[in-house]
Amino acid sequence: MPQSKPLLSEYDVIVIGAGASGLMCALTAGERGRRVLVLDHSNKIGKKIIISGGGRCNFTNLCTEPGNYLSDNGHFCKSALSRYTQWDFQALVDKYQVAWHEKTLGQLFCDDRSQQIVDLLVSECRDVGVTIRTKTKIEGIEHQNNDRTPVYHLETSSGKFSTQSLVVATGGLSFPTMGATGFGYQVAEQYGHNIIPTCPALVPLTMSKKWLEQFAELSGVSAEVIVSCNGQSFKENLLFTHRGISGPAILQVSSYWKVNDSIFVNWLPAVSAYDFLKEAQQRRAKAETQTILAEHLTKRLANALCEHGKLRLLTESGRKAISHYSHSELEQLANEFENWEMQPTGTEGYKKAEVTLGGICTSKVSSKTFESRLQPGLFFIGEVLDVTGHLGGFNFQWAWASGHCAGQFV
Ligand code: FDA
Numbered sequence: 001m002p003q004s005k006p007l008l009s010e011y012d013v014i015v016i017g018a019g020a021s022g023l024m025c026a027l028t029a030g031e032r033g034r035r036v037l038v039l040d041h042s043n044k045i046g047k048k049i050i051i052s053g054g055g056r057c058n059f060t061n062l063c064t065e066p067g068n069y070l071s072d073n074g075h076f077c078k079s080a081l082s083r084y085t086q087w088d089f090q091a092l093v094d095k096y097q098v099a100w101h102e103k104t105l106g107q108l109f110c111d112d113r114s115q116q117i118v119d120l121l122v123s124e125c126r127d128v129g130v131t132i133r134t135k136t137k138i139e140g141i142e143h144q145n146n147d148r149t150p151v152y153h154l155e156t157s158s159g160k161f162s163t164q165s166l167v168v169a170t171g172g173l174s175f176p177t178m179g180a181t182g183f184g185y186q187v188a189e190q191y192g193h194n195i196i197p198t199c200p201a202l203v204p205l206t207m208s209k210k211w212l213e214q215f216a217e218l219s220g221v222s223a224e225v226i227v228s229c230n231g232q233s234f235k236e237n238l239l240f241t242h243r244g245i246s247g248p249a250i251l252q253v254s255s256y257w258k259v260n261d262s263i264f265v266n267w268l269p270a271v272s273a274y275d276f277l278k279e280a281q282q283r284r285a286k287a288e289t290q291t292i293l294a295e296h297l298t299k300r301l302a303n304a305l306c307e308h309g310k311l312r313l314l315t316e317s318g319r320k321a322i323s324h325y326s327h328s329e330l331e332q333l334a335n336e337f338e339n340w341e342m343q344p345t346g347t348e349g350y351k352k353a354e355v356t357l358g359g360i361c362t363s364k365v366s367s368k369t370f371e372s373r374l375q376p377g378l379f380f381i382g383e384v385l386d387v388t389g390h391l392g393g394f395n396f397q398w399a400w401a402s403g404h405c406a407g408q409f410v
Pocket of ligand 1: 002016017018019020021022038039041044045046047048049051052053054057058059060083087136137138167171172173176178179180181182184353355356381382383384392393395396399
């Protein structure tokens with residue numbers, strides 16, 4: 001016999017999406033005494049939190065500031081980031097005595113497991129009476145205005161629910177295996193919002209077949225570099241992979257890279273390349289170019305760059321003695337190693353992207369309350385909005401901040 005769905009249940013707030021921003025919004029609204037229901041289609045809540053940071057969740061960044069975010073409107077994130085800061089979330093983590101450490105560049109990670117972050121959010125939700133339902137598919141959303149107050153009716157696989165405040169916290173498109181869908185964008189469009197075109201970000205870049213053949217032996221090798229693209233530079237590690245290039249420096253720059261753009265790598269970020277090579281001419285006149293470069297790079301990398309780079313002939317595949325370069329040749333060599341051009345063919349896509357660039361255009365969303373300016377009672381928070389952080393805990397900080405701020409108004 002077909003199971004009949006439960007009858008309508010009323011809540012003050014329904015949050016769609018039990019991820020980082022949705023749970024934060026729910027617990028904040030619950031603290032205000034609101035009756036809150038969180039719905040998620042996945043079998044488990046906070047899946048991205050659990051897999052984040054290699055299982056240790058890089059939950060915030062001490063250096064968070066608006067400059068760490070990409071958006072069509074760079075001002076939109078400012079208000080929430082200043083009202084719920086990295087120190088506020090750190091205090092919540094400390095309240096639960098979750099041990100953490102600062103890795104590099106202000107990035108805070110759990111010492112133990114990311115699950116601890118999910119557990120603390122669930123505990124806060126439970127304390128204020130938030131109901132969380134997983135495995136619930138949203139089949140339809142309708143609204144009506146009762147005495148000018150909107151009421152949203154949700155048809156779901158777990159029954160019918162109604163609410164005055166509906167919060168969309170369904171995140172972006174990256175990692176579909178973790179439950180990501182474009183549902184939030186559809187709801188936004190249903191109510192007249194524009195979507196800034198989306199694309200994968202914080203994502204490995206792919207290289208051509210020819211390039212991969214040349215640098216195949218470097219798969220797994222990494223080096224600290226400065227990578228630049230479209231006016232943005234990041235000093236972090238680059239990793240050679242069997243599909244192309246990855247590592248923090250490449251993930252960062254991928255958010256600025258567009259098809260057909262080149263990226264530029266400085267392989268000698270710790271020194272002035274020219275000064276270093278000039279000084280090497282005095283110090284180790286007879287040494288081969290690749291041996292000199294291996295003072296700063298691994299031998300394998302130094303050899304491969306000389307062997308397959310543009311200056312193969314000039315460097316005699318790396319075997320030319322450093323003293324044999326003229327002044328202008330040395331300048332050429334220095335320039336090449338500081339501005340090594342690479343032309344990626346694409347990205348590894350949403351499957352491998354940590355975040356989604358673009359999303360719901362912020363121009364019709366309040367940066368104070370996160371309520372739609374087009375549809376009263378409808379709120380958007382987290383990654384579903386056109387706000388994308390750099391790598392390093394900034395995306396979770398945005399989820400916490402936007403979730404907390406919306407939670408005060410729903
Ligand atoms: P989030 O994705 O967290 O939650 C969305 C929720 O909505 C999910 O639970 C999903 O199941 C649900 N949902 C989606 N569609 C639905 C539908 N149709 N119906 C019902 N529910 C639906 N950031 C960072 O700061 N530090 C880090 O260490 C990492 N590491 C990291 C690793 C990996 C592998 C990924 C993929 C991402 C990261 N991130 C990160 C990014 C970070 O995970 C991300 O920015 C936040 O989780 C976004 O929070 P949201 O709440 O917006 O979405």
